Amino acid sequence: MKEKNKIIVVEGMMDKIKINSFLKVPIIITNGSAVSEKTLNLIKKLSLNNEIIIFTDPDFQGKRIRKIISESLNNNCKHAFIKKELATKGKKIGVAEANIKDLKESLAKIYNIENNNKICLTWNDFINLKIYNDKKLRFKICDYLNIEKCNNKSFFKWVNLLSINKIQLKQIIIEVHNELNKNN
Known part of the structure; x- marks a missing residue:
């Protein structure tokens, strides 16, 4: 094709x-x-x-x-x-x-935004990844994804719209932590 x-x-x-x-x-x-x-x-x-x-x-x-x-x-x-x-x-x-x-x-960084109500990441996954209580991490991930800094609910929606699953988000968290550690 x-x-x-x-x-x-x-x-x-x-x-x-x-x-x-x-x-x-x-x-x-x-x-x-x-x-x-x-x-x-x-x-x-x-x-x-x-x-x-x-x-x-x-x-x-x-x-x-x-x-x-x-x-x-x-x-x-x-x-x-x-x-x-x-x-x-x-x-x-x-x-x-x-x-x-x-x-x-x-x-x-080009994204295909799905509007099919497909859930790639559950709310429990989101909580378990410890993003919910870590505003600094959430904002760094927003920077990584090139989306605006947002609250937990909006971030959760963005992750699902961008079809980012739990494994992909874990990898992004690792990359963001590595970047944070490199800068400290």
Whole structure:
């Protein structure tokens, strides 16, 4: 089977210019929060033969746009995330504000978010992995996954949306602990 071409969806022209400065892939611009039906239809059509990667800003509007596009594709898309603190310059927050190194790292971690209510990690597994009472560890794992820092309930939902099972999460915890020990 032929590998699908990748197409990245971003919010604005500056995002496209920044990404195309180091990665030559087709990029669709949503023109900010006003995602038109025309743009959604184009993305849907392209998704039939291409892999769509949504890479929006780590702010409220970016999350809103991500949700609109993802739902219009019945979650038949992938996601890249950049942490807010890496995409902030002054008062501006966005993909275009991030440095190239951080953008490359973000685009190296692509997630397929499942919306089939599949449970990869049970609440008991979550408690037994000792993440529940360790906010610092939970936040470090969020950093590792390139998702926003969140509370236990949201973290648990993210892990299941990202289809991360108990064994995978244990491995991530080991890697995060090794990184923490290396920095101490």
